[in-house]
Amino acid sequence: MTQEKIDKWLLDLEPFSLSELHTAMALLKHYLFLGYSLVEQEAFYSEILAGDHRKKIKELVARQRLYRSKEKPCPLCEAPLSIYSINEPKGKSNVKGYASLWLCPNADCPFEEFSFNSKYEEKRMLLTKEET
């Protein structure tokens, strides 16, 4: 990319925060990885704005808000646990092939729980479990 293009890109980024950029890039990469082209994503976004999927998206967002608010308490000290993705594939440094780790944020508490489920799956299971 030319310096001129980089400068323009950075200038257009000004109204957005760095975390918004991270989110946008993560979503873009995620959907490209799943096989949705940029053209398809733009078309779908237009459909959403046109109202075809608006209700579904609203429900999804409400669900995500709920999902974010769900906490899993530490079984030892009841502090809300944090979950981390383990990006290391199964191998020397991840012998069992775990995909996520629940950790207690309390420095005095030794609780940790490894899982073969992804962070997303763990959070989704937590939500489903509490709904029933």
Ligand SMILES: [Zn+2]
């Ligand atoms: Zn704890």
